[in-house]
Amino acid sequence: xAKTTQPISMDSYEGQEVNITCSHNNIATxxxxxxxxxxxxxxxxxIIQGYKTKVTNEVASLFIxxxxxxxxxxxPRVSLSDTAVYYCLVAPNYGGATNKLIFxxxxxxxxxx
Amino acid sequence: SQTIHQWPAxxxxxxxxxxxxxxxxxxxxxxxxxxxxxxxxxxxxxxxYSVGIGQISSEVPQNLSASRPQDRQFILSSKKLLLSDSxxxxxxWSTGTGQTHKGLLRDSYEQYFGPGTRLTVT
Numbered sequence: 001x002a003k004t005t006q007p008i009s010m011d012s013y014e015g016q017e018v019n020i021t022c023s024h025n026n027i028a029t030x031x032x033x034x035x036x037x038x039x040x041x042x043x044x045x046x047i048i049q050g051y052k053t054k055v056t057n058e059v060a061s062l063f064i065x066x067x068x069x070x071x072x073x074x075x076p077r078v079s080l081s082d083t084a085v086y087y088c089l090v091a092p093n094y095g096g097a098t099n100k101l102i103f104x105x106x107x108x109x110x111x112x113x
Numbered sequence: 114s115q116t117i118h119q120w121p122a123x124x125x126x127x128x129x130x131x132x133x134x135x136x137x138x139x140x141x142x143x144x145x146x147x148x149x150x151x152x153x154x155x156x157x158x159x160x161x162y163s164v165g166i167g168q169i170s171s172e173v174p175q176n177l178s179a180s181r182p183q184d185r186q187f188i189l190s191s192k193k194l195l196l197s198d199s200x201x202x203x204x205x206w207s208t209g210t211g212q213t214h215k216g217l218l219r220d221s222y223e224q225y226f227g228p229g230t231r232l233t234v235t
Contacts, residue, residue, distance in 0.1 A: 034223075043203045043226025044157065087156070100172070101224060103149075103157035 004088045009108040018075045020107050022088030025069050033064060033071045036087040038106070044087060048073070075109075083111045115140035119204050119227040126234055132177075132191040134230050136204030139185065144206040146187040147224065148179055151201040163187060194234045202230045 006022040024033070032051055036044035048055055050062040050071070061074040075082060085106040116139045126132060138144055148160040159172045161179035169179050176195060180188045187204055205224040 041201070041229065041231070043205065043229055044224075045226070046223040049223065100159055100162060102159065105156040 004090055004104055006086075006088050006104070006107045008105065009110065011110050011112065012078055013112050014079055015077050018078050018082075018109060018111075020073045020075075020086055020088075020109065021070060022073070023070045024088070024090045027068050027090055031068075031090045033062065033068075034089045034091050034101070035060070035062065035071075035073045036089065036101075036103070038085045038087065044103070047086075049091075078109075078111050080111050080113060083109060085109070115206075115225065117204060117206055117225060117227040119202075119230050121230060122228065123231045124233070126194050126232065128196055128234055129193050132189070132194050132198070132232070134189040134202055134204075134232075136187040136189075136227055137185055138187075138206045141185070141206065141208070143184060144208065146181060147205040147207075148187065148189050149203040149205065149226075151203065153200070157203065161189070196234050199232055199234045202232055203227060204229075 003026060004022050004024045006020065010018065010020060012018045032049055034049045035047045037047050038044040048057055048060050048062045050064050052064050052068060055062045063072040063074065071088065073086060085108050087103050087106040089101050089103060091101055118137050120135055143165065146163045149157040150160055151157045160177060161169055161171055163169050163181045166181055166184055169181060176193060177189060177191050180190065189202060191198065204227040207224045
């Protein structure tokens with residue numbers, strides 16, 4: 001399983017764009033990159049998933065370079081409610097088996113007023 | 114719509130006592146089910162997963178066990194709790210292989226988590 005590395009914490013201010021980068025040097029050909037968000041005392045919530053280039057949804061954008069050894073989660077115009085832990089995961093494609101997500105310690109994003 | 118329930122929400126148990134945490138899912142059939150534990154200030158640790166009734170895979174050998182007596186019911190148990198069992202226990206589900214969710218055939222990378230049970234072993 002590919003190991004991921006991301007900053008332990010980040011600070012930002014309301015209204016700013018936040019970019020959280022994750023490295024996954026040993027990513028395999030069939031691996032997908034997935035990001036989750038977790039608020040205190042709650043379960044994680046799926047944010048976005050991608051394989052290459054750029055993926056955008058109503059919440060965030062995910063940028064993946066051609067070598068796929070890193071990815072960047074971009075949160076546009078963050079608010080105080082975006083303060084949470086953000087997990088970068090590399091999800092192996094088991095081709096029919098379960099999808100076992102390996103959560104690291106994540107990045108604690110603190111948004112200040 | 115799909116919902117996932119966990120109970121109890123909080124639990125304080127003495128060392129050596131038994132444990133039973135229950136998770137149920139509504140609104141879907143044949144889900145993959147998962148148990149995770151999160152220690153204070155740590156990431157999530159996958160404990161067990163199940164692809165069907167009676168099918169349990171253990172990720173971390175320890176004094177915990179899991180059972181799936183019904184399609185949408187997942188139970189986490191222990192015969193004798195340890196202090197190190199304290200933590201936040203989360204149940205999650207995902208669509209099984211080849212199934213659809215919201216009308217789309219998709220991989221099961223998206224997991225849906227329950228509200229969690231905070232267990233304190235004293």
